[in-house]
Amino acid sequence: MSTIPTAQHDAVSGADDAELDARFAPIFERIATGSIEREQNRELAYDAVRWLKEAGFTALRVPKRYGGSGATLPQFFRLLTRLGEADSNLPQILRLNSGFIESRLESDDEALRERWLPKIAAGETVGAAISERTASTHNSVTLAADKSGNGWWLNGEKYYSTGTLYADWIDVAAHDGADDVRVVVRADAPGVARIDDWDGFGQRLTASGTTRFDSVYVSDDQLLVRYKASEPRRNTSLTAFYQTVHLATLTGIARAVLRDGVAFAQSHTRTFGVPGRSSPRDNPLVHRVVGRLASLAYSAESITASVARSLENAYQARLAGRANTDTYIALDIEAYQAQQIVIEQVLEAATLVFEVGGASATSETRRLDRHWRNARVLASHNPAIQREAAVGNFHLNGAASNERFSLAHSPSELERVATDSAVAVNG
Template sequence: MSEVNSAEYAELAQRFRPIFARIAAGAVERERDRTLAREPIRWLKEARFGTLRIPVRHGGFGASLPQLFQLLTELAEADSNLPQALRAHFAFVEDRLNQPDSEDRRQWFSRFIEGELVGSGWSETGSIKLGEVITTVSPAEHGWWLNGEKFYSTGTLYADWIDVYAKRTDNNRDVIALVSTRQEAVERDDDWDGFGQRLTGSGTTRFRQAQVAQPHVYDFSERFRYQTAFYQHVLLATLAGIGRAVNRDAAQGVALRKRIYSHGNARLVKQDVQVLQVVGQISSWAWAVDATVQRATHSLQQAFDAAQDGADEARIHAANVLAEVESARAQAIAVELVTRAASELFNALGASDTRVSKSLDRHWRNARTVASHNPVIYKLRNVGDWEVNGNDPTFIWQIGNGE
C-alpha cells in the first residue's frame, strides 16, 4: 500500500484538512484584493505545519517525503501561493535533517516547533554576472554583518528567518546565512509584480549591516545533495494542487450552471455530453499529474534514505541522479497538462465565468508562473542527455548576465 494512501497518512492529513478548508474559503477574495496570506500562514504556524519533517522524538510529525509533498499538494489545492511561500522553510528543515545531530540543529528544531518559519534570499537581479554573488557576510565581533539585496525572496514577508545565499569576505566562500527578520537592518518590500503567484510573500529584501549570529553561517558545499530536486518538488506539488483546483472548479461550475446554449446537447449543462467530456479530460489530466508527482517523490525519499543509511558513494550518487531526473520528467508532464487544464476549464463554462470576481484565471496565471521558475526546456535536455549519453543532470545552477 502506498504510504500516502495509508491510515497513517489519513491521520496526519486530517490534522490539517480543516485548516486547508478555511484557507480555500478565502482564496478568491485574497486573490481579488491582493491581500497577503498572513492569517492563513498564522493558522499553519499554530498547527505546527512547518514541523512535518522533524522527527517525532524532536517534537515534529516525522512525515516522509512522499507524505510531505502530498500534504503540500492538498495545501496548493486550497491556495497555490502557500506551498511556494513555505518552500525555503521546508528546504532548510531538510538540510538540517541531513546534518549530524548537534545543539545547533536541536535549537533550529525547537524554533520551528514554536512556529517560526524561514524565507528565501538567494536571487540577485540587475547587472550581475553569471555566477556572481554580491551579497556578503563579514566577520564581526560577535558574529557577522550581512549586506546586500535580493529579489524573488519568496516567503520572506511571512518569515521569522531568511535563508540568504552570500559570499564570505574573509575567504570568498559561498555560504548560507540565516538572518533574523526581527531587526531594522532587514527591509522587506512587497513589490513582486508577476501576473501569478502574487501572494507568495516575495519581492525585494535588503540587508544593511544586518546581524547574523556566529553559528548561523553554513558553507554552501555542505548543503544536502538532492536540494535542487527538493526545491523543484515543492513547485511540482504546487502544480499538482492547481490541477486539483481546476478539476474542482470545473466540476462544481458545470453542476451549478443554469444557462445553456440553444445549440447545446441537453436541457441542463450538467447533462451535456460534450461538456462532460471536457470535465472528464480535465479530471484525467489532473489525476495524471498528481500520480506523476507522487511517484517522483519516492526517488527523493530514496536519496534521503541513502544518505541516512551510510550507503557507499556510488549508491548515494545514483539515488541523487534519479531524484533529479524524475523531478525533471514530472515537471515536463505537470507544466503541460496543468496549463492545458487551466485553459480548457473555460470550454466547460461560459462567458460569465471569466468575471474578475470569480478569479478562475488565477489557475492558469499561477501555473504558468510556477512553471517559469526552472525552465522546462533545460530539464528535458538533461533527461535526454542522461538517457542517451549517461551524463549526470545539472544539480546546481545559477543565473546572471551573459557576456
C-alpha cells in the same frame, strides 16, 4: 552498523495518515474559502500562514524528537498538494522553509539540527534571500567581520525573496570576500527591510520581492555553512525536493481546476449553443471536458506521488548508507522528466476549464484565470526547457558530459535551486 545520527532515524518514523488528514482538512477548507477574495484584493495570506504554523504544518518533516510530526516524504507531498489545491500561493510561500528542514535532515551536523529544528517545531519559519536579479550580481551581499572580532555585519540586497514577508528568519546567501556563506538572520532584525514589490501576473501573494540588509548584525551561531563556489558536486536530494514542491503545487492547481469546473457546471443553468433553459451538467460535451480535467489531475497527482516515493527511497538509502552519486542523479532525472509532463498537463487543464461554460466562465467573480496564471508562473521558476535539455543530455551522453546542463551541482548551484526565479536562464 549505520553511522547516521539517531536524529535522522527519528525523521522517518512517520505519522498517522488519518490523524494528519483530520488535523489539516479543516484548515485547507478555511484557506480555500478565502482564496478568491485574497486574489481579488491582493491581500497577503498572513492569516493562512499563521493557521498553518499553529497546526504544525510548517513542521511536518521535523522529526518527532524535536517536536515535529516526523512525516514521510510521500505524506508531506500529499498534504502539500492539498494545500496547493486550497491556494497555490501557500506551498510556494513555505518552499524555502521546507527545504531548510530537508537540508538539516541531510546534514551530519547535529548541533545545527538541535539549534534550528525545535524553532521550526515551535511554529517559526524560514524565508529565502538567496537569488538576485541577474547572474552577474549573484551573491553581491557581503558579510564582513566586526572589528572587535565578535560577530559579523551583513549588507546588500536580494530579490525573489519568496516567503520572507511571512517568515521569522531569513536564510541569506552572502560572500565574505573569500568564501560563499549562508547565514540565518531574524526577519525583524534592525537593518532588515522586506519589500512587497513582486510584480508577476501569477502567484501574486507569495511576496517574492526585495529584501535589503543594511548593517545587519550576525552572530557566529547564525552562520550555517561556508564553502567555495568551485567545490565539487554534493550528493543531495535538494534539487529534486525543491522541484517536487513545485510539482505538488501544480498538481494542487489541477485539482482546484477540476473542483471549480465541476462546481460551475453543477450550478449553471445555461449551456452554450443550446437554446432555452438547460444545464451544463447534462451536456455530453461538458461531460467530456470534465472527464478530461479529472484525467489530467489524476495523471499529475500520480506522477508527483511517484517522485515523492523516489525521494523517500533515496532518503532511506542515505540513512542506511547505501546512497551514492548515481542515486541522486537518477532522482534529479526523474524529477526533471516529471516536470515536463506535469507542467503541460496542468496548463492544459487550466485552459480547458473555460469550455465548461463559455464566456460566463470568464467572470471576474470566479477568477478561474488565476489557475492558469499561477501555473504559468510556477512553470517558469525552474525553466522546463533547461531541465529537458539536461534529461536529453543525460540519456545521450551521460550526466557530466556537458558542463552547462550536467547534473553535477556545486554548492553555488544549489543556492540557485532554492530560488523561485528563472534568473539563471533569463537573466
